[in-house]
Amino acid sequence: MxxxxxxxxxxxxxxxxxxxxxxxxxxxxxxxxxxxxxxxxxxxxxxxxPPAPGTGGGDDGGSGGGGGGGSAGSVTCTAAGKKVPCFRxxxxxxxxxxxxxxxxxxxxxxxxxxxxxxxxxxxxxxxxxxxxxxxxxxxxxxxxxxxxxxxQTPPPGLGGGPDLAALAQEAVTKMRLLGADVGIAPKAGGKGGSVGLPVWVWNQEGARTTGPATASATALGVTVTATATVKNVAWDFGNGTTVSCPFPGKPYVSSYGAQVPDKGRGQCGFAGYHQSGNYTVNATTTWAVHWAGGGQQGDLTTTRASEVQIRIGEVQVVGQ
Known part of the structure; x- marks a missing residue:
């Protein structure tokens, strides 16, 4: 037409x-x-x-905690403070x-x-x-x-000017986000716990482990600023049990005794192993990133992984 x-x-x-x-x-x-x-x-x-923008993933190049991937999420354009379609x-x-x-x-x-x-x-x-x-x-x-x-060259929005999404990814890279700084009870690498006793896990707080972390990237006079916060940590205990916690979790203290972690109280973990042995506990952190600059804003996610080893022994009975 x-x-x-x-x-x-x-x-x-x-x-x-x-x-x-x-x-x-x-x-x-x-x-x-x-x-x-x-x-x-x-x-x-x-x-x-053109085809509708997708939600493609990709490694944002950040370091720490085993690396990770990302997804595009949503992107919007703004004019005079109001959202407008990026394409009509x-x-x-x-x-x-x-x-x-x-x-x-x-x-x-x-x-x-x-x-x-x-x-x-x-x-x-x-x-x-x-x-x-x-x-x-x-x-x-x-x-x-x-x-x-x-x-002479394409205008911004038509392949010209800085790639704002790429600048957002560059800002994320500058943050050097990490996977969870794992705290665990029973203690990792020690004598370990016992079959049937609860296991507690937590992500020790910090700008690079829980956020918020902020960084900016600039190209051709345009600056994009991104802020990252942890959305959740998915814990895999190596025995088929997985738990996802949208909060750092609370460190175990001796007064908890044999109490099973209660997510309703901001605690993270599970009721315990049924068999003795050595287990690898994997933690996958999902970071939520919001970025803005050059009249656009958007959201993306990226992940980081970390792990610890624990040993679970049989319950010792006095007199055996």
Whole structure:
């Protein structure tokens, strides 16, 4: 479907460039990079509606606790403090630097249109076909500001400018998030506990183990700031028992005796092993990260892993 572009031009100029003042929703693709704020996209040929942003995962490159993966979560764009669609099928991609939507014009100007485009679109006087690219620009809050525009490089939101999602990942890397700093009773690596006695676990608190941790990354004058907090720790006790705790847990103290950890009281663990032996206790920490910058914000997750070894013996009976 053809969509007219709003241009303030004379009748003569309009007649000379009738092929330039209308553009279909589809146009040539802007390049081979995902738009900022989109962690997972498919590069397409043609400027129609791209596939919906996915929730792709990936290692964010952070260190500590055995590494981990991540997922994109949600991404939003904002204009004047209000959320707006990052993509509109009828307008194209949102450019946070000017609060306008941009899409590649189709058809692109030809040599016969040089006088018009150099006079009205910002193209240089020595412009030649193939030099830069022309875009249909629509500014919902300032309609007169839109029109046919020329750029040597793609605008932010169309593969140009910094990749905000990549900056968010860079900020996460700077945090050097860790897996759980495992506290456990019976004590790891010691004489161990006994069959039938409860096992307590906790994540010792710190900026890199429980959060909140904050870091920023900057590129091309745009800064993205990310804040990470632990969403939960999934504990695998090596005997088929798993427990997920959305809190650090409370360290065991002798006054608890043989009390089984109670999640309702912020305690984490389980009732105990049924067989003696050596067990590996794995802790997988899920970090929730919120980032904002460049007129966009989003949420992602990343994980870190850690483990400890414990020994469980048989209950000793006096007189045996």
């Amino acid at each position: 053809l969509r007219p572009v709003r241009l303030l031009v004379s009748a003569a100029a309009a007649a000379a460039v009738v092929g330039l003042i209308a553009a279909p929703a589809g146009a040539d693709g802007p390049g081979t990079s995902c738009p900022p704020g989109v962690l997972d996209c498919d590069v397409i040929s043609g400027g129609g509606k 099928e009828d307008l194209g991609w949102f450019n946070a630097s000017d609060n306008c939507y941009w899409e590649v014009a189709d058809p692109q100007p030809t040599a016969a249109d040089k006088d018009y485009v150099t006079a009205t679109t910002g193209a240089p006087d020595d412009w030649k076909p193939g030099d830069g690219r022309f875009y249909n620009v629509t500014c919902p809050d300032a309609p007169i500001a839109g029109g046919l525009m020329w750029r």
